[in-house]
Amino acid sequence: MASSNPTVLQFAPSSTSVSAKVHPLVIFNICDCFVRRPDQAERVIGTLLGSVLADGTVDVLNCYAVPHNESSDQVFFLILPVVEKQDDN
Numbered sequence: 001m002a003s004s005n006p007t008v009l010q011f012a013p014s015s016t017s018v019s020a021k022v023h024p025l026v027i028f029n030i031c032d033c034f035v036r037r038p039d040q041a042e043r044v045i046g047t048l049l050g051s052v053l054a055d056g057t058v059d060v061l062n063c064y065a066v067p068h069n070e071s072s073d074q075v076f077f078l079i080l081p082v083v084e085k086q087d088d089n
Helices: 024-035 080-088
Strands: 020-022 046-052 058-065 068-070 076-078
Touching: 024 046, 024 058
Parallel strands: 020 058
Antiparallel strands: 046 058, 068 076
């Protein structure tokens, strides 16, 4: 039987850092996007979605890749209609 509490990664809070909980789906999505990236791409750019809990912990619930093009000097260009469409959902 599955547990009612989802498994999350949690970083211990300290006075100089921020605590974050990253749900497993987010980690899977990031890895999947990296593996499926075009052959010439060196990185994946994306957006993390979540909220800040009452205790100050950042709770990352989902993410999506942001399509982009990179030039030889490592400048990237976002494809804005895709980003704006994701933001509307």
